[in-house]
Amino acid sequence: MANSLDSTARDILRHNDKGGYTIPTTGLYPYQWNWDSAFAAFGFAQFDIDRAWTELDTLFSGQWQNGMVPHILFHTVDPGYFPGPEVWGGTGPIASSGISQPPIAATMAKLVYDKNPETGATRMAPLFDKMAAWHRWFMDWRLDNNAVCITHPWEAGRDNAPDWDEAMAGIDPADVGEYTRRDTAHVDSSMRPKKYDYDRYVWLVQLGNKLKWDQAALLQQNPFRVADPTMTFTLLRAQRDLAALGRAIGRDVTAIEADIATLEKGVESLWNTDLGAFDSRNAKTGNWANSISNASFLCWYAGVQAPQMKTVLRDVMSEVSYGIPSYDPRGAQFDGKRYWRGPVWAIMNMLISLGMHESGMAEGEALRQSTCKLITEHGFAEYFDPRDGSPAGGQSFTWTAAVWLGWASPTADLF
16 A cells, blocks of 8 residues: 555656646646745655755745745746736746745755765755855844744745734735635635635735835835744754755854854744743734644754643644644634644644654654554545545645655655
8 A cells, every 4th residue: 555655646746747846736836836845855855866956956046136035936827826926026036926935945955965965965065055045034034032933924834824813913905906816716715715814915915016025124014924933943943954964065054053043042932831832923013823733843843842842732632633733623713624724734744743753752653653544544635634634725735745755654764
């Protein structure tokens, strides 16, 4: 069974390969997405190391002059996708969005490098400075009390998470105008963000375009700014991994080490004492989201030892059958099928499990086994209902296939 699923996963990656970059899935996501692409590189590395490095090269070919790597690169024209490049008005070398996404590329590059260090040293050399510049962009423009903020829900990759509800409520999208969503033409609307959310997503894109994505202007005028565990933990991990890669190829990592110390302080600012967990914080109001999400458990992935989170983990996982849900099932906003308000995501399970394994936690292997069972029983969906495993979102999904090959499959050798 495992070998058959391995073959299917490789076929999914090949099918979604558009020649140098990989789309998440046909129809729903027709372009190159940032963190999806990093996971794709990890997946390709299991059977085609050169193609893995090419994926990362293509992602960084769209890097802006200020160091930002966009969350979408519009390599081709697809009129069926909204919002497209004309709505975003990105200013990089390739038509793109104007925001970024969780910086996992350095971590995936480290995993690819470890598969073949000799090849990795050659391929990593030109990427090192690009990754360092991207990380520096976050440090320059996204910190609040040393934690990393997002300026659009899409930037966190957790589009409609309850974490953003207060900040979203502060936006009046009355002047957003008419538009036609395309996502609900591919996926049941009950599995996607609501129109309420989308109006505000589009409003924020229009604001960025109006300001020509000037980061100083956005810092003053954008009402949405939330300190986020996803971004803070993934950047802290990425800085650690980039420093390790830098040492391996003989680069100076002094500045990166200083940034690691800064982000470690930022992690402390995300601890919600009343909630007893890592939480998102509205940087404009100072209010907590009071949200236990799967991002809360990325602490171990970031190398942060948080024994208090083990009890929270046990309580959350006892409520579901598969993995770690994107939002606490005991919470009032839980919805097991609506995107990031409850479903379980194989990619997040992998990142969390990787951190647990490195921290010596037996829960890491249990989480891997749970995800293996989920994919074996329910396929390569974008995400799943954590209660019964029913598949949701896009199908034949790149990142689910990738994490199967490199981590969830019984034949994987990550640990």
